[in-house]
Amino acid sequence: MLLATVNSSIVIISLPAIFRGIHLDPLEPGNVSYLLWILMGYMLVSAVLVVTLGRLGDMFGRVRMYNAGFAVFTLGTLALALDPFQADAGAMWLIGWRVFQGIGGALLMANSAAILTDAFPAERRGMAIGVNQVAAIAGSFFGLVAGGLLSEINWRLVFFASAPIGVAGTIWAYKSLRETVRRTSGARVDWLGNATFAVGLTALLAGVTYGIQPYGGHPMGWTNPWVLAGVVGGAAVLGLFCVIETRVAQPMFHLELFRVRAFVAGNSAGLLTAIARGGMQFMLIIWLQGIWLPLHGYRFEETPLWAGIYLLPLTVGFLVAGPLSGHLSDRHGARALSSGGLVLSALAFTGLLLIPTDFPYWLFAVLIFLNGVGSGLFAAPNSTAIMNSVPAGQRGVASGMGATFTNAGMVLSIGVFFSLMIAGLADTLPRTLTAGLTEHGVPSAIAAQIGNLPPVGTLFAAFLGYNPVESLLAPTGTLASLTPADAGTLTGGSYFPNLISGPFHHGLVIVFTLAIAISLLAALASLLRGGRYVHEDEPTPRKVVAVGES
Template structure:
């Protein structure tokens, strides 16, 4: 294969890998109800909430924790070798998930374990794809390549929503089986076509202490955030849980120890000196903040559509997961439109104006979502999420290109891993932060509203008060999973069978719950989207601080650089 053709092979294969990894990070979101029905487990039972969260977030957590380590191993032993292994590991995990032989608790544990295994494969793909592209493309064309790759990554997360809904309508195992042929083909193609183009780090040694402290610290922190949104000890959330507090404090302490260790070992896992490069530090700060602003938004929009808007417009609750994915497509389209264009333009004009402008546009779209009513005209909602997608597309490719241009060739794998870590960790943190704010907002008004509404339709006051006092997270998860929340709350009490047909029909109809929750939910949205606006604008400021266009010389350490004027 001629050298001049190789960069297109690298781009197409790594784009397929990123698409596969990100599709599978979101494909279970919409298909969770079918998956739980398939293994005969009620996800809304209090003891099963942990299963739900870990199936949902285990993949993202493992990816966030491992990408830096696996990127550094790519620098040491070959980026293509690690990337190829990622395709193979991912495919094995996909097949194992589809072949789950157990039911109930055993079935859930099997899925969690193999989702973690699959996440290792996804981390290998994400950690090394940007580094492989940076090696394959000259500095003047990396923006275009990163644009295509980033579009695949972001688009994959939304394609997964629709694919999960469609496939789970047929059989829940197809949610995983469908990726297997692509994984097998991608694995064979990667092994046959990709080759090492970068010089490996000579006489490199694994920084075991650095790897261990980074993995332990980040795992403790992100796991604590995951458990923080679960009810604990009569509280709506678990932030007072001693284990959650210990995870947050201990995780931060271990990560601080990691930073000290990395400055003292001769061959660190990650060279902290890279953060002295302004383009690298500012780009990663902007990337982390953007992931926090964007990650929770996806879940809030899904709950908004499934719990309120779609039922009000005639959709049955069990059909809402699929249609929520379809109605969110303008968000993906916006990114598809802007991503490649911004990547191409960043090759000529640099990242600062495009990335910062995209973040400001995203903030304006968040402001629009904050102002529209809960029962919105769809054209306006579609336009706002399209603009949000355009803003994200304008930011992503130029930002990643600027970061990768700023690092020396020998550190590209670790740098690519750090970029992915900030993005994935930001998504997990975002879910914890946004859900906590929404639950806090609902806790102020929903119990009173729910109790009064149930009593009005004949539910005994004691049962109504007991249901109204339940943590709002159960109601949110019911709407998120496509269950009728009121029916899910009343069914265990046996009350529905004792109510008159008109009252029972009203409580379990399409419009009762949406009208009931609209006011409290909108108050929560105001809090959530206000924070998203603030974070997006802070990310825009961080992006502006990156300076002019910066291309690092291919030195082994970040000491020399070439700065190119930015128009």
């Protein structure tokens, strides 16, 4: 699990080095799709496949599927590191193998919680799943630091670094793991259900992904007919999937599980929490890389690494709370711990909303630490409660459904949070940027042209560790005509952060307000789960032997 999530986030922080390595400018309008798919392809494929692969684990063996995941993941890692192409072809190679790698990640995520549930009795599952959850969340933040360090040396090391772990893990898994429960006998694959689920969820999440790209003179793509078709059509196909699942003899997912209160409440809270938390990582990275770190003397090229380091209190908070909450949930159930953790996360979001854009770091560190503690209090008890609520024969598909809600929530969160941030910036950034450039000698026509560019380009520049003003002015050739003083001011470390801090904070208020509301809604869903509940499978009927029989 650590390997899967490290590899997901390690790419986020390494994208500038990766694009420089394949000689491709990610900020050119035609290359934004490459950027989005390298970021989102892995998560999208994982979200789509985990339920199917969890069901296959129930049918053919969870350990077998898990072991295959290690092998697929490692092969994908090696292929990514050995990218032989440059420019567009190099980007397509990376996207293709990231998608392939996502299959391996889905095999791991779909079956890990089910294997742990099989291996541990109900009174010890919380601690075991807590350690697993800690590995998952910690990996996503350790990946940020590892990516920043390795990409400074060579971008291929970002992928090569995972290969030894993958090879060792594959060998270890095949040698050490054994099936502990009987596989579902006589089961058949629900091909129609699998197909409609994959098509519907892919269309929906792809539509959300493309919704944050500019279209037809608009700062975002929500008026794009293809985006609307993906979102509406994907939702309709998912509705058809639900109908199919009620009609087939052996469905991919047994919808009667949604009659189990603990299962519904846990997954609802998990989806809402993923939406609230997923985009937060990107917002905090942009906040640090685009504003705070440059204002405190860090060069734009250094900010990806330092953003990962300065976000470590978030990981520490989760590491402190995760195993402890898992252990306590074994005794007291999930409701109080999970709901309380979500309320604490909402309070931390409120604090982040209230601090100034150029904050004192100790206060920022305390707030993200508390957010990490809140996430840690929620995650392990919630996952344990979900897995405890289902029959043994459906643990794989239940684990996959939980992972689907989490991964889909992350993708939706990025689309929603970026859309809200872009909408907030679109209100104020054009006139702020135009006026600031004109004040320092940029011709008014060029200043207006740059000011009216879609804000997503500015966001991605800050996210990738580029100097946004320099990146915007360089193609126009204007820098050479400016006085050295004006050119130095515009491309310096403090001009852009001071320029964007007002518009960015306006967008941040919108984003974090929504995160607070969703966190509180998730806490309410968690409260509705009821008391501690463990599904008891029917014992195997014993043959009654009459007196005198042998």
